[in-house]
Amino acid sequence: MISRLFKFNGGVHPPQHKLESANTPIVTVPMPRRLVLPLRQHVGNISKLQVAVGDKILKGQLLAIADGMISAAVHAPTSGTIAAIEAQLIPHASGLPDLCITLEADGEDRWIERQPLDFRALPKSEVIARLRDAGVVGLGGATFPSHVKLREDARHPVATLILNGAECEPYITCDDRLMRERAEEVVRGIEIMQYLLGAPRCMVGIEDNKPEAAAAMRAACAKSATAIEVVEVPTLYPGGGAKQLIKVLTGREVPSGKLPTEIGVQCFNVATAYTVHRFVNFGEPVISRIVTVTGNVAHPGNFEVPLGLAIDELVTAAGGAGSETNGYIMGGPMMGFNLPSIHVPVVKATNCIIASAPRMFPTQPPALPCIRCTRCADACPVNLQPQELYWFAKSQNLEKARDYNVFDCIECGCCNYVCPSHIPLVQYYRFAKSEIIAQDKAKQAANLARERNEFRLARIEREKQERAAKHAQRAAGAKTESSEADEAKKAAIAAAMERAKAQKAEVSPKNTEDLPAAAQAEVAAIDARRAETTSEQPEAGNPVQEKQEN
Amino acid sequence: MSAPPYITGNTSVSMIMLKVLLALVPGIIAYVWLFGSGILITLALASVTALASEALMLKLRRRPIWPFLSDNSALVTAWLLALALPPLAPWWLVVVGTLFAIVVAKQLYGGLGYNPFNPAMIGYAVLLISFPVIMTQWPAPLELAQAKLSFSDQLAYIFGRVLPVGVQLDAISTATPLDYLKTQLKLEHAMADIRHAPVFGVLGAKGGEIVAGAYLLGGLYLVQQRIITWHIPAAFLGGLAAISGIFFVIDPQHYVSPAFHLFGGAAMLCAFFIATDPVSGPTTPRGKLIFAASIGVLTWVIRAYGGYPDGVAFAVLLMNLCVPLIDAYTQPRVFGHEKS
Numbered sequence: 001m002i003s004r005l006f007k008f009n010g011g012v013h014p015p016q017h018k019l020e021s022a023n024t025p026i027v028t029v030p031m032p033r034r035l036v037l038p039l040r041q042h043v044g045n046i047s048k049l050q051v052a053v054g055d056k057i058l059k060g061q062l063l064a065i066a067d068g069m070i071s072a073a074v075h076a077p078t079s080g081t082i083a084a085i086e087a088q089l090i091p092h093a094s095g096l097p098d099l100c101i102t103l104e105a106d107g108e109d110r111w112i113e114r115q116p117l118d119f120r121a122l123p124k125s126e127v128i129a130r131l132r133d134a135g136v137v138g139l140g141g142a143t144f145p146s147h148v149k150l151r152e153d154a155r156h157p158v159a160t161l162i163l164n165g166a167e168c169e170p171y172i173t174c175d176d177r178l179m180r181e182r183a184e185e186v187v188r189g190i191e192i193m194q195y196l197l198g199a200p201r202c203m204v205g206i207e208d209n210k211p212e213a214a215a216a217m218r219a220a221c222a223k224s225a226t227a228i229e230v231v232e233v234p235t236l237y238p239g240g241g242a243k244q245l246i247k248v249l250t251g252r253e254v255p256s257g258k259l260p261t262e263i264g265v266q267c268f269n270v271a272t273a274y275t276v277h278r279f280v281n282f283g284e285p286v287i288s289r290i291v292t293v294t295g296n297v298a299h300p301g302n303f304e305v306p307l308g309l310a311i312d313e314l315v316t317a318a319g320g321a322g323s324e325t326n327g328y329i330m331g332g333p334m335m336g337f338n339l340p341s342i343h344v345p346v347v348k349a350t351n352c353i354i355a356s357a358p359r360m361f362p363t364q365p366p367a368l369p370c371i372r373c374t375r376c377a378d379a380c381p382v383n384l385q386p387q388e389l390y391w392f393a394k395s396q397n398l399e400k401a402r403d404y405n406v407f408d409c410i411e412c413g414c415c416n417y418v419c420p421s422h423i424p425l426v427q428y429y430r431f432a433k434s435e436i437i438a439q440d441k442a443k444q445a446a447n448l449a450r451e452r453n454e455f456r457l458a459r460i461e462r463e464k465q466e467r468a469a470k471h472a473q474r475a476a477g478a479k480t481e482s483s484e485a486d487e488a489k490k491a492a493i494a495a496a497m498e499r500a501k502a503q504k505a506e507v508s509p510k511n512t513e514d515l516p517a518a519a520q521a522e523v524a525a526i527d528a529r530r531a532e533t534t535s536e537q538p539e540a541g542n543p544v545q546e547k548q549e550n
Numbered sequence: 551m552s553a554p555p556y557i558t559g560n561t562s563v564s565m566i567m568l569k570v571l572l573a574l575v576p577g578i579i580a581y582v583w584l585f586g587s588g589i590l591i592t593l594a595l596a597s598v599t600a601l602a603s604e605a606l607m608l609k610l611r612r613r614p615i616w617p618f619l620s621d622n623s624a625l626v627t628a629w630l631l632a633l634a635l636p637p638l639a640p641w642w643l644v645v646v647g648t649l650f651a652i653v654v655a656k657q658l659y660g661g662l663g664y665n666p667f668n669p670a671m672i673g674y675a676v677l678l679i680s681f682p683v684i685m686t687q688w689p690a691p692l693e694l695a696q697a698k699l700s701f702s703d704q705l706a707y708i709f710g711r712v713l714p715v716g717v718q719l720d721a722i723s724t725a726t727p728l729d730y731l732k733t734q735l736k737l738e739h740a741m742a743d744i745r746h747a748p749v750f751g752v753l754g755a756k757g758g759e760i761v762a763g764a765y766l767l768g769g770l771y772l773v774q775q776r777i778i779t780w781h782i783p784a785a786f787l788g789g790l791a792a793i794s795g796i797f798f799v800i801d802p803q804h805y806v807s808p809a810f811h812l813f814g815g816a817a818m819l820c821a822f823f824i825a826t827d828p829v830s831g832p833t834t835p836r837g838k839l840i841f842a843a844s845i846g847v848l849t850w851v852i853r854a855y856g857g858y859p860d861g862v863a864f865a866v867l868l869m870n871l872c873v874p875l876i877d878a879y880t881q882p883r884v885f886g887h888e889k890s
Contacts, residue, residue, distance in 0.1 A: 334556075371623075374833045382885040417559050418559050
C-alpha cells in the first residue's frame with residue numbers, strides 16, 4: 001500500500017556525511033572498569049536513589065526508580081560495586097554537574113534474574129508500569145519517558161502509531177544500522193506498542209537515503225501478524241522532527257502547544273521500540289544503546305555501548321580522534337551541542353558523537369546585519385518569520401516575539417543554515433524564550449507576593465477593627481474605671497505617638513539626599529514651611545485662606 | 551564551535567549581491583550596443599563614488615570597513631542608479647545622486663540592512679526633483695541619432711559638456727518615448743500617429759525594449775538562482791499589465807498598450823532589480839504580492855496622470871513607506887495554528 005505523502009514548509013539539504021559510519025556493522029564495546037550513571041537521563045523528575053555506596057549490584061539491577069509520572073528508572077549496565085554517589089559533569093549543554101552513581105565493574109557481568117512479560121495476559125496498566133520501571137525513554141534524543149505516551153487515553157484514542165526512523169540529521173546512522181541489523185526485533189517492539197495503544201494503523205517513516213534500512217524493515221513487517229506500513233519519506237532536514245514526520249505521513253498538523261494525541265497520532269523512535277522488545281521479551285531494562293561515533297576519528301561506525309561509559313573511552317573504541325580535533329559534538333551538527341568535556345558518560349540521549357575538526361565545521365565569518373532576504377522564512381519548517389523574530393529578540397521586544405510565535409520554534413537551525421549574513425539566529429530565539437519564561441516566572445512571583453501583602457494588610461485592618469470593637473464594648477461595660485488611670489494611659493499613648501513620629505521622620509526615605517547643599521537647604525526650608533502650615537492648619541481653621549496660599 | 555548549528559550553507563551577502571551585478575550584465579551589454587559606451591563611464595563613476603563614500607561613512611561611523619565594503623551592496627546601488635540615469639548625464643549629476651543614495655539614504659539610516667527606502671531610488675528621485683531638465687535629456691538610440699559620438703567624445707561630454715564641433719545637442723538626444731507619449735497625448739494627437747514616431751519600437755521604446763528584454767533575461771537568472779522569488783516580478787508586471795490593459799481596452803486612443811508599459815521605461819529593471827530590494831521591501835509572500843502589484847499600479851498612475859514621464863521611482867518609494875503595515879497584516883499561518 002502506497003501512502004500519499006505531504007509536505008511541510010521549507011527544510012534544508014545539508015551534506016549528509018552518513019556513509020562514513022553507515023556501512024560497517026554495529027560493534028559491541030567491551031565492558032569498562034567504571035561506569036558513571038547520571039540520575040537524570042530523561043525529561044522529568046530526577047530518579048529516586050535505591051542504592052548506597054558500597055552496595056553489591058547485579059547487571060540490570062534497579063539503581064533508581066521513577067519519581068512521579070514523568071520520570072524514568074536507572075539500571076546497572078553490569079555487575080559490581082557502587083563506588084560513589086556524587087555530583088559529576090554530565091553531557092549537557094549547560095556544562096553543569098548533576099547527581100551520578102559511579103559503578104565499579106567486577107568483570108563478571110552477572111545478570112539479575114530476567115523474566116519475559118506475557119504482555120497480552122497482563123493488564124495494560126501493569127505492562128506500562130513495568131516499562132516505567134525498565135527505564136524506557138525516547139531514544140531519538142528527547143528522552144521523554146515512553147510509558148507516559150503508551151497509556152490509552154479515552155479522550156484521545158490513538159488511530160495511527162508512527163515509528164520514527166527518519167534520522168534526518170547529518171552524520172547520525174545509529175537508527176539506520178539498528179533497522180538494517182535488528183529489523184525483526186524492532187518490529188516485535190512496534191507490535192507491543194501498537195497493542196498497548198490499541199492503534200489500528202501503524203506506519204514506519206524512513207528517509208529515502210536509507211534504502212537498506214527500509215528494505216530490512218519492510219521484510220520484517222511482512223512477517224508480522226499486524227499490518228505495519230513502511231513508508232519512505234523524502235530526505236529533507238528536519239523531516240525527522242516528530243511534528244514534521246507526522247505532517248509528511250498523515251497530512252495533519254499537531255496543533256501548537258498540543259500533543260500529537262490531539263489528532264490521534266503517537267510517535268516513537270525505532271530504537272525505543274527495540275528497547276521495549278528487549279524488556280518485554282527478554283526482561284532486559286535499558287542499560288545500553290547504539291551510538292554513532294564519527295567525524296574526525298580513525299574508524300567511524302556504530303557501537304553498542306553500556307550507558308555510563310566515558311565518551312573518551314568510546315572515542316578510543318572508534319580508533320581515537322585525529323590530531324586536529326577541536327571538540328566533540330553530541331547529537332548532530334544541526335541540533336547537537338558541544339560537549340563540555342570528553343570525560344562525561346554516554347547517557348540515554350547520546351545518539352551520536354562527532355569528533356569535530358576545523359575543516360569540518362569552519363568558524364563562521366562575523367555576522368552582518370539582516371538584509372531581510374527571507375531565506376530563513378523560506379526554510380522554516382514551522383512557517384515562522386525568523387527575520388522578524390530576530391529583530392524582536394535583538395531589541396528585547398519580548399512581547400512581540402511571543403506574538404510572532406517564538407515558542408513554536410523547534411530550534412532546528414534551518415534559518416541559521418541558510419542565512420547569508422551568518423547570524424546565529426537560533427541563539428537569539430533561545431535567548432528570547434528563556435527571557436520570556438524568566439519574566440513570566442518573576443511576574444508570577446510578584447503577583448503572589450502582592451496578593452500575600454494585600455491579604456496581610458486586610459488581616460491587620462480586620463484585627464484592628466476587631467480590637468477597637470472589643471475596646472468599645474469593654475469601655476461601655478466599665479464606665480466606673482477611674483479617670484486617673486485613663487489620663488495616664490492617654491499621656492503614654494501621646495508620648496508613644498510622638499516617638500513614632502520622630503522615628504518616622506528619621507527613617508522615611510528621602511530622594512533628596514543626593515542633591516547639592518544649596519538645594520538641600522531649599523528643601524529643608526520648604527519642609528519647615530510645610531510643617532508650620534500643617535501644624536497651624538487645625539488651629540487656624542481657615543481652609544479658604546489655605547487654598548489661596550497654595 | 552559554541553552553538554548549533556555547526557554547519558551552514560555557503561551563501562553570503564557578497565555572493566548574493568555579486569549575482570545581482572552579474573544579472574545586470576546582459577542589460578549593460580545591450581545598453582552599450584544600442585546607446586553607445588557612455589553608460590560604462592557613468593557606471594564606473596557611480597561605482598567609485600559609492601565605494602569611496604561607503605568607506606568614508608563606515609569610518610566616520612566607526613564600523614569595520616572591509617566586511618561591509620566587500621558585501622557588494624554599494625555597487626548594486628551604484629549600478630542601479632547609473633542604469634536609471636540618462637547615459638550621457640554630466641559627471642556631477644552621477645556623483646551627487648550616488649552620494650545621496652549611499653550617504654543619506656543608506657549610511658545615515660544605519661547602513662546595510664537598515665535603510666527603509668531603496669537607496670538607488672532615493673538618489674534618482676532627488677536628482678529628478680532637483681535637475682528635471684538634465685534628467686529627461688536622453689541620448690537617442692544610435693540607430694536614430696544623427697551624429698555618433700566616439701568614446702572620447704562621450705567622455706568629453708560627460709566631464710566637460712563639450713560636444714564635437716558641428717554637432718548640436720538635438721542631433722544626439724531625444725525625448726524618451728514615455729515623455730513623447732505624454733506631451734503628444736496632451737496635444738490631443740491620435741495614439742496611432744504617436745506610435746508611428748521613430749522613437750517607438752515594436753513593444754516599447756526603440757532600443758530600450760531590447761535592453762528591457764536583457765533585464766528580463768538577467769532577472770530570470772536571479773529567479774533561477776533563488777536570489778529572488780517569483781512573487782515581486784510577477785506581481786509588479788501583473789499589476790502594471792492589468793491596469794494598463796483595462797484602460798487600453800476601454801480607450802485605446804488615449805491609453806497605450808500594456809506591452810509598451812512592460813517594455814518601456816524602467817519597468818523591467820524595477821520588476822527584477824529595484825522592487826526586489828529585500829531590505830526596503832516586505833518579507834511575507836502575500837506581502838510581496840501586495841507590495842509589487844501596488845508598485846505596478848502606481849507606476850501606471852504616475853505614467854498616465856502624473857507630472858513625470860516614468861513613475862517607477864516614486865511608486866517604489868511610496869510603497870516602501872507601506873512595508874511595515876503590509877508585513878504586519880500578511881503574517882502567514884504558523885505550523886499547527888488555526889488560520890488567522
